[in-house]
Amino acid sequence: xxxxxxxxxxxxxxxxxxxxxxxxxxxxxxxxxxxxxxxxxxxxxxxxxxxxxxxxxxxxxxxxxxxxxxxxxxxxxxxxxxxxxxxxxxxxxxxxxxxxxxxxxxxxxxxxx
Amino acid sequence: xxxxxxxxxxxxxxxxxxxxxxxxxxxxxxxxxxxxxxxxxxxxxxxxxxxxxxxxxxxxxxxxxxxxxxxxxxxxxxxxxxxxxxxxxxxxxxxxxxxxxxxxxxxxxxxxx
Numbered sequence: 001x002x003x004x005x006x007x008x009x010x011x012x013x014x015x016x017x018x019x020x021x022x023x024x025x026x027x028x029x030x031x032x033x034x035x036x037x038x039x040x041x042x043x044x045x046x047x048x049x050x051x052x053x054x055x056x057x058x059x060x061x062x063x064x065x066x067x068x069x070x071x072x073x074x075x076x077x078x079x080x081x082x083x084x085x086x087x088x089x090x091x092x093x094x095x096x097x098x099x100x101x102x103x104x105x106x107x108x109x110x111x112x113x
Numbered sequence: 114x115x116x117x118x119x120x121x122x123x124x125x126x127x128x129x130x131x132x133x134x135x136x137x138x139x140x141x142x143x144x145x146x147x148x149x150x151x152x153x154x155x156x157x158x159x160x161x162x163x164x165x166x167x168x169x170x171x172x173x174x175x176x177x178x179x180x181x182x183x184x185x186x187x188x189x190x191x192x193x194x195x196x197x198x199x200x201x202x203x204x205x206x207x208x209x210x211x212x213x214x215x216x217x218x219x220x221x222x223x224x225x226x
Contacts, residue, residue: 004156033214035216040121040218041218042117042202042216042217042218042219043157043202043204043216044216045213045214045215048213058213059213059215090156090157092156101147101159101162102147102157102159102204102214103159104156104157104158105156106155106156107154107155107156
């Protein structure tokens with residue numbers, strides 16, 4: 001059972017480039033989310049989805065887009081990367097019921113130069 | 114402003130002692146609180162969930178308390194071991210809808226042999 005899988009693990013982008021961070025889960029979880037983690041800032045919610053076709057903004061959504069065409073996949077798109085988006089990104093999933101355990105991926109380290 | 118505060122300074126303790134970590138929050142009335150462990154370069158891993166009507170929760174050497182009057186949770190590791198060295202994060206569902214799990218900045222625990 002793979003759990004939550006993120007790719008790529010590491011990425012360097014130039015300012016203005018676009019890219020997509022991939023996230024897939026094989027647990028049939030309804031809820032998926034993306035967080036970024038910066039030193040001293042903790043994990044901050046970017047976007048989340050409560051099911052296929054439904055997405056919503058979290059605490060820090062600017063500069064990021066998401067879509068949820070299937071239950072399994074929840075990609076995060078950076079349309080025009082900025083140095084402020086240098087961070088570690090974590091994808092997470094959870095069964096739909098509130099209060100259940102959240103399962104995190106291993107993270108994607110992104111550097112924007 | 115709404116905040117979740119954890120001691121940002123590392124906690125250094127001797128092997129065998131009890132480690133106590135604190136999570137304080139303001140302006141929330143969460144239905145539950147979660148604790149996660151994060152090792153360097155890895156994603157957070159769920160440890161314990163405690164609900165608002167529970168004063169204490171135990172799992173092996175771990176114990177969590179939840180005081181909704183003080184707006185505080187304490188996380189204890191008894192008989193600590195060097196393998197317990199990690200960063201520990203607390204998290205609240207700030208709107209109790211299951212969509213907005215908000216994390217504290219984490220406290221790094223170092224257990225010395």
